[in-house]
Amino acid sequence: MSNEKKPEISSRRRFFTDVAHHGGLAAMGVLLWGGFATKAKSSPLTLRPPAALPEEDFLNTCIKCGLCSEACRVRPQNIDKESGKFKEPTLKMAKANDNVTTGTPYFKPVDRREATLVDTLLYGHIRGEVIENGVPCYMCEDIPCVPACPTGALDITKVTNSKTGELDFKMMDMGLAVVDTNSCIAYWGIQCDACYRACPLLDDAIKLVYDRNSRTGKHAFLKPEVNMDTCTGCGLCEVACVTEKPAIYVLPREVALGKPGDHYVKGWDKKDQQRVKDRVQTDVTTHNKRSEKSPEDYLNKGLEF
Amino acid sequence: MKWSNIKYLILRRVVQLGLLFLYFAGNYWGWNILRGDLSSSMLFGKMPLSDPFAILQMFAAGASVATTALLGAVAIALIYGVIGGRAFCSWVCPVNMVTDAAALLRRKLYIDKIERKVWISRNLRYYMIIIALIVSAITGLTAFEIISPITILNRGVIFGFGAGLGLLVAIFLFDLFVVKNGWCGHICPLGGVHSIIGKFALLSVNHTSENCTLCMKCKEVCPEVQVLNMIGKRSEIVSKIECTNCGRCIDVCNDDALNFSILNLAKK
Structure with missing residues (x-):
């Protein structure tokens, strides 16, 4: 047995070595994976489907199932009259090369870019050829994409009129x-x-x-x-x-x-005055690098801020 | 080749490709049979089905998940937990076809004979589950879902492929040249989750050692070879949770020493 060649170590030492071994490997995994995941967050310029939660919440709530994108594509209004087939949907599911977190839905009204190596390899586009595949949101009155979401990443209450209880496409906010x-x-x-x-x-x-x-x-x-x-x-x-x-x-x-913040109030606007009344009173004094120094220092010592 | 030697293999491919086709048709022609993808689907527009591991990561990342997806995850956990065991991996998951292809080519090219052994623990997948949940909690992203080759391949078929296809080629090469059954049998955390879910499932493979001629064909094809530790020794069911119920061992056995049993509990 090969085990016999190894020097004998006490079970106590083995335990500590095992803990260090597994802990170290786990830490390595977390660092590598976490590093990649941090990079994998979408570009801040990503447009999300209607009624999407704020980006941070959207990213952890979207299960990447594509039901919104399918609801967007598969509808009678989206049939191309010439070919009789469904047109490209507004909502695309992000691919690894889209600069959007993989698998999440997004849209680009205008998407004009030159073909990359990936496009050439997968779809036979000539390098440098201009590809156009942006589709705007046509603001369907029945908003099919939002009720299709199984996880609530598209929050139906955001496009529901609280008075009538009906979907209101004017409340969309992409x-x-x-x-x-x-x-x-x-x-x-x-x-x-x-x-x-x-x-x-x-x-x-x-x-x-x-x-x-x-x-x-x-x-x-x-x-x-x-x-x-x-x-x-x-x-x-x-x-x-x-x-x-x-x-x-x-x-x-x-x-x-x-965002103007709480310092500024429209004194002539009742709604805005209400905003200030409702706010949680916080310290309104400015604290930054500049405020730590006295204005006289700027005048007397020529300090730069 | 006799039908009885490829029966379950063909059945599995029919199921795997059939599901992919239904998903594709749902998006392409609007068939309302199976919509969505393997992360979360709608069966006949009514029945939600969701990946329990994806839901776990979403919770770890701090999401509050709507009931539809939660019900879907419960449904999937029940289907596999009560009936199928780890059958997702061999009967549904499309990456299984990629890694099976790598394993086949590996046998044909005799790579096992020439390669330097790289050893990875088969328990790595369970650590991967924990690490995925930790990374999800730290980054606020569903850590495995953003890199999962399973959904990348699945979505590729439904919505069109992108650069993520490279990951699948990488996994193919890894399985072919680095570790035998490396991805499905060692690393994939979803496989780990399905192993755990399927622990008490009814369906399992049963070995009758009296019929066994010790030809070891089953061990040659099994992607989780450690689960076949009773071959030729004891007549018992394959009880280790990593068995994917793929039935490949049953296929290749010419001695009727291996069969599916659905009375797991009764035999225990």
Whole structure:
């Protein structure tokens, strides 16, 4: 027996060695796996299906079953009239090369990218060929994707009107459209209202603001402006935009929006005053590197902050 | 080749491919038989079925899971726990086809004869379960689900393949060149979970040692060879929990020394 060649060790020593051995291996596993998992979190620019929980909660609650994506694809309204087949669904299940946590549903209204090696190997795309497979959310009135979710990662209460108890597609909240006013040709003075007309919440989520064109003195600007309260982030505007790279595009709300915090209150707005009354009173004094120093130091000693 | 020598193998492939086809058809043509994937499905649009291990990781990661998925997990645990044992691994899981292919090629190429032995504990899978739950708790992600080759292959068939296919090739190569039955028989934590779930299941393989001629064909094909420790010695059921009830040993046995038994409890 090969065991006999090994030096004898006491059972006590064996126990401690075993504990160290197993503990060490487990620690190695946790470190390697945990390191990978941390990297595997989605890009913060990922758009999630309607009524998705906040990203952190969504990531641990989504079971990656694809029932939302199937509900999105398999419906009579999604049949291509020419071929009679189902069209590509809005909701895609993330693949390992999508920069989104593998297996989770997401969508991209416009997805234009060059073919990579993976596309070549798997689907025969020529390297460098432009692949377009973005699909916006068409904001179905019956919102089929949300009730399909078995785990509650898509939270149906977020799109249920509390008064009527019915699903309300206007309560969807996938993201927020943002206009790049430098690239938007309507802001140049060229007439374009493509996004305005494409918007499912016409004249609500995107409004045209009329402005005088002082350069010509006799023309008008018809500038699209997004209503941050009602825009759902469906992306139909992004698809409709005529510029080479869309000048209006959808970002997740957490990315697109700032937060004024509790220091600032709209004194003229009853709702906002209520917000301040409801808040849990915390220390409102600013504490940061800068506040630790006195303003005189800046003046007297020339300290930089 | 006689039918009796490949009966369960063919049946298993029919079940595995049939399920994949139903999943695919659910998404592609909208058949309402089996929707979703192996993580969570809807049978006939009514009956939820969910992977209990995925649910465990979700809890570890801090999720509050809706009842539909919980019921689905209970359903799966009951189906395998009462009837099938670890049958998921050999009758349902699509990765089984990949690793079986590697094992077959391994035998044909005589790789066992030339390779330097790499030893991994067969209990690694149980540690993998614990580590998966710890990593889930630390990162807030379902640790195994984001890398699981099972769902990557399964989703690939349903929704289209991506770079995750590389992982399956890696597992094939690992099983072929590094460790025999390396993935399914040593590492996969889902296999570990199904081993534990199936501990008291009714279905098991029964050995009649009086009929055994000690040809050892069963041990050659068994992916969990340690469960066949009674071959030729004692007439008893295969009671070790890692047996996947694949029936391959029954297939290759020409002496009627191995059979399925569904009265596990009665024989005990």
